[in-house]
Amino acid sequence: MIRVETIKELKAILRAEREKGHTIGFVPTMGYLHEGHMTLVDEATKSNDCVVMSIFVNPLQFGPTEDFDSYPRDLERDALRAKERGVTILFTPNEEEMYKRKMSATLQVHDGVNVLCGAKREGHFDGVATVVMKLLNIVSPTHAYFGKKDAQQVAIIWRMVEDFEMDVTIVPVDIVREEDGLAMSSRNVRLTPYERKEAPRIYALLKHAIAQSQTVEELLDVAFKQAHELELAELDYVELRTFPDLKEATKLEGQLILAIAMNYEHARLIDNIIWEPTRKDR
Numbered sequence: 098m099i100r101v102e103t104i105k106e107l108k109a110i111l112r113a114e115r116e117k118g119h120t121i122g123f124v125p126t127m128g129y130l131h132e133g134h135m136t137l138v139d140e141a142t143k144s145n146d147c148v149v150m151s152i153f154v155n156p157l158q159f160g161p162t163e164d165f166d167s168y169p170r171d172l173e174r175d176a177l178r179a180k181e182r183g184v185t186i187l188f189t190p191n192e193e194e195m196y197k198r199k200m201s202a203t204l205q206v207h208d209g210v211n212v213l214c215g216a217k218r219e220g221h222f223d224g225v226a227t228v229v230m231k232l233l234n235i236v237s238p239t240h241a242y243f244g245k246k247d248a249q250q251v252a253i254i255w256r257m258v259e260d261f262e263m264d265v266t267i268v269p270v271d272i273v274r275e276e277d278g279l280a281m282s283s284r285n286v287r288l289t290p291y292e293r294k295e296a297p298r299i300y301a302l303l304k305h306a307i308a309q310s311q312t313v314e315e316l317l318d319v320a321f322k323q324a325h326e327l328e329l330a331e332l333d334y335v336e337l338r339t340f341p342d343l344k345e346a347t348k349l350e351g352q353l354i355l356a357i358a359m360n361y362e363h364a365r366l367i368d369n370i371i372w373e374p375t376r377k378d379r
């Protein structure tokens with residue numbers, strides 16, 4: 098594995114890869130790698146000759162009261178894990194390298210941002226879209242891999258790539274979970290042992306609400322009630338929407354997403370289930 102810190106060096110290496118006829122798969126991350134990230138790498142490895150992973154905790158997507166400073170970081174451990182899993186090139190720019198001077202222009206996302214995390218984290222998806230656009234321009238991959246845990250992010254990036262006519266295929270990857278059902282997340286390390294014990298109930302309540310309900314109202318009632326029953330976390334939102342359009346779901350029809358965010362003392366956790374209610378073969 099080659100580890101690269103500058104955009105110039107990365108572009109030169111990737112130019113040589115392309116000249117050899119190699120396809121490039123890209124996995125953007127904020128590091129503190131876990132099995133969720135590694136599954137994105139596995140997917141990229143299946144379809145590409147060269148797999149680029151970036152690790153960059155992007156300040157543009159954090160609000161002033163959010164956890165940018167305390168976001169978990171361990172670049173050396175991450176580099177070992179990435180190498181073991183077969184990443185070809187690990188790109189670890191610092192803030193100076195990515196935003197040498199203040200960006201002269203940034204992206205503003207208009208569609209699909211007034212709901213779910215977008216409604217709760219003002220400007221978050223503008224920061225995500227801006228850095229993802231920049232990273233995609235640097236790497237120019239044929240495929241880029243994103244986890245469905247951040248389902249709104251996938252929906253927004255899909256639209257961005259379409260609207261800007263970008264030549265990259267966005268590949269959404271299923272959520273990887275701990276054995277007890279908790280969605281893997283870098284922020285899970287910030288849960289206390291008691292919180293960690295309770296947190297699998299987040300996924301359990303999503304599954305329960307879906308399994309028990311015949312109508313939208315019933316489903317949301319069950320989800321709200323059970324989310325409020327969690328003792329150590331506060332409900333940020335639980336919403337039922339169409340996917341990937343993220344419109345209000347008025348019927349249990351078509352592809353839907355039941356998405357939730359819960360605030361523990363030092364970690365905001367998100368999770369979701371995307372499913373088609375009329376399909377019985379799940």
Ligand SMILES: Nc1ncnc2c1ncn2[C@@H]1O[C@H](COP(=O)(O)OP(=O)(O)OP(=O)(O)O)[C@@H](O)[C@H]1O
Pocket residue numbers: 125126127128132133134136137242243244245246247270271272273274280281282283284285
């Ligand atoms: N459990 C998971 N399963 C599948 N993909 C995941 C999972 N967790 C993260 N990803 C994906 O990995 C990519 C990088 O995410 P990121 O580095 O923010 O990790 P994270 O664990 O989601 O961090 P945090 O939970 O703190 O936001 C994103 O596309 C994200 O959706």
Ligand SMILES: CC(C)(CO)[C@@H](O)C(=O)[O-]
Pocket residue numbers: 125126127153155158225228229247250
């Ligand atoms: C896509 C991303 C790497 C952009 O900073 C980040 O939002 C993430 O890790 O999901």
Ligand code: BAL
Pocket residue numbers: 127158159247
């Ligand atoms: N995976 C989403 C990154 C964030 O929470 O900012």
